[in-house]
Amino acid sequence: MSKKYRVLIGKPGLDGHDRGAKVIAQALRDKGFEVIYTGIRRSPAEIAAAAVQEDVDVVGLSSLSGAHLRLFPAVVEELAKADAHDIAVVGGGVIPTEDIATLKAAGIREIFTPGATLEEVIGAFQSACEEREK
Amino acid sequence: MNIATIIEGLSRRDPRAIGRAISIVENHDPDAHALLDSLDPAKIEACLVVGITGPPGAGKSTLTAQLIKEYRRHEVRVGIVAVDPSSPLSGGALLGDRVRMMNHALDPDVVIRSMATRGRLGGVCGSAGAAVRIMAHSACQVVLIETVGVGQSEMDIVRMADLTAMVLAPGLGDDIQAMKAGLLEVADVLVVNKADLRGADALLLDMESVAQQRQDRQGRTTRVCATIASKGDGVAELVQIFNDMNEMFQKSGEKAQRRLQARRYEVIDWAVELIRPRIADSVADKAAFNGDPMLLAQDILVGMGLQTKKD
Numbered sequence: 005m006s007k008k009y010r011v012l013i014g015k016p017g018l019d020g021h022d023r024g025a026k027v028i029a030q031a032l033r034d035k036g037f038e039v040i041y042t043g044i045r046r047s048p049a050e051i052a053a054a055a056v057q058e059d060v061d062v063v064g065l066s067s068l069s070g071a072h073l074r075l076f077p078a079v080v081e082e083l084a085k086a087d088a089h090d091i092a093v094v095g096g097g098v099i100p101t102e103d104i105a106t107l108k109a110a111g112i113r114e115i116f117t118p119g120a121t122l123e124e125v126i127g128a129f130q131s132a133c134e135e136r137e138k
Numbered sequence: 139m140n141i142a143t144i145i146e147g148l149s150r151r152d153p154r155a156i157g158r159a160i161s162i163v164e165n166h167d168p169d170a171h172a173l174l175d176s177l178d179p180a181k182i183e184a185c186l187v188v189g190i191t192g193p194p195g196a197g198k199s200t201l202t203a204q205l206i207k208e209y210r211r212h213e214v215r216v217g218i219v220a221v222d223p224s225s226p227l228s229g230g231a232l233l234g235d236r237v238r239m240m241n242h243a244l245d246p247d248v249v250i251r252s253m254a255t256r257g258r259l260g261g262v263c264g265s266a267g268a269a270v271r272i273m274a275h276s277a278c279q280v281v282l283i284e285t286v287g288v289g290q291s292e293m294d295i296v297r298m299a300d301l302t303a304m305v306l307a308p309g310l311g312d313d314i315q316a317m318k319a320g321l322l323e324v325a326d327v328l329v330v331n332k333a334d335l336r337g338a339d340a341l342l343l344d345m346e347s348v349a350q351q352r353q354d355r356q357g358r359t360t361r362v363c364a365t366i367a368s369k370g371d372g373v374a375e376l377v378q379i380f381n382d383m384n385e386m387f388q389k390s391g392e393k394a395q396r397r398l399q400a401r402r403y404e405v406i407d408w409a410v411e412l413i414r415p416r417i418a419d420s421v422a423d424k425a426a427f428n429g430d431p432m433l434l435a436q437d438i439l440v441g442m443g444l445q446t447k448k449d
């Protein structure tokens with residue numbers, strides 16, 4: 005029996021719009037992922053702690069508030085503190101192109117901007133999961 | 139993280155080790171053997187396992203979050219296993235119970251794990267049971283198992299738990315009628331949640347009469363409790379009820395009886411679970427797949443040496 009992929013979808017920061025995050029969560033579920041959802045307005049530390057307890061393969065972050073440069077890397081740091089560097093972090097939302105390189109340098113594996121298709125997003129989760137399995 | 143580090147981490151209550159350990163068992167990883175073998179039976183014995191079940195939307199997760207808060211007020215280290223069904227079509231699952239428990243995310247003495255049923259024939263029994271034991275081993279004194287009460291799965295929880303609370307709420311009318319026959323019969327505590335809503339009084343009376351009938355007919359104690367989980371009302375009383383009933387069941391030998399029964403069921407579930415992939419392979423291998431299914435199943439078992447051929 006092959007391993008089931010587990011992912012966590014979290015929304016750090018103050019904005020309260022989680023429609024996009026929920027669409028992704030449902031699409032992942034429909035592709036066979038086990039998706040843990042943490043709800044809106046969670047701190048990076050809370051999201052990382054949940055990801056560790058749930059032992060997910062990937063954490064997907066969504067931010068529309070503009071605070072992604074602070075919040076996304078903070079999740080990566082919190083995971084590292086918990087000895088969970090191997091849990092991949094991807095992120096999406098309203099993110100200016102010029103921030104993408106900064107975020108990737110800070111350890112975010114993939115960044116999605118509003119133009120990304122659902123297939124691209126799911127594909128990124130898939131490949132991150134497969135890589136962790138190796 | 140290798141298995142020795144994980145085993146060592148469990149006794150240090152390391153969240154990473156606990157998370158990894160549960161996955162190892164859930165995925166039938168070969169390391170599961172060494173891991174499960176290392177668990178401390180005394181800690182597992184001492185842990186109180188409470189099943190929280192009930193119809194969708196009754197307030198189980200909200201109530202569980204309040205129970206966490208109440209147990210933490212008493213400095214009890216608590217584990218939560220929240221079980222949701224896997225989609226039969228995709229095999230995926232959306233596990234959302236944690237949303238209501240996130241206020242405890244940074245408390246190192248609250249261990250939460252969401253699990254999907256993964257289409258197991260025997261329901262959730264195997265993996266959830268192992269998760270409970272891993273939590274108990276890492277010093278959780280109480281473990282709450284939340285599961286939605288819509289069929290087979292909650293019966294598995296009832297079997298696994300030392301105590302079962304059935305969470306109901308006004309306005310779920312027909313669901314409750316349907317459940318009366320089944321699960322209502324086996325719950326130890328009937329919780330009327332959303333006591334702030336219209337219809338709660340009538341539901342409470344109804345549940346009290348169910349409890350009374352059970353006392354009269356079967357001599358079984360059933361406690362009834364009203365709560366407003368969204369505010370925390372009635373939660374301290376509910377914890378008191380759990381403690382009282384646990385003490386009563388310990389004295390009467392009921393707890394030991396239930397644990398023994400639970401082990402029997404779980405061993406059966408695991409045996410079926412572990413042999414399933416081999417059976418599935420045999421089924422896939424049979425090119426000409428005709429004949430009666432029962433006879434084919436017997437052939438497979440004979441082929442595996444699990445049954446002798448009858449002519």
Ligand SMILES: Nc1nc2c(ncn2[C@@H]2O[C@H](COP(=O)(O)OP(=O)(O)OP(=O)(O)O)[C@@H](O)[C@H]2O)c(=O)[nH]1
Nearest residue numbers: 193194195196197198199200286331332366367368
């Ligand atoms: N009025 C009122 N609403 C409540 C109460 N407890 C929970 N709720 C609400 O009921 C809804 C469902 O609560 P949950 O805790 O998610 O219910 P659940 O039984 O865990 O639901 P599932 O896991 O989906 O089966 C939420 O909107 C809660 O805010 C209560 O005591 N009173």
Ligand SMILES: [Mg+2]
Nearest residue numbers: 198199234235
């Ligand atoms: Mg719930």
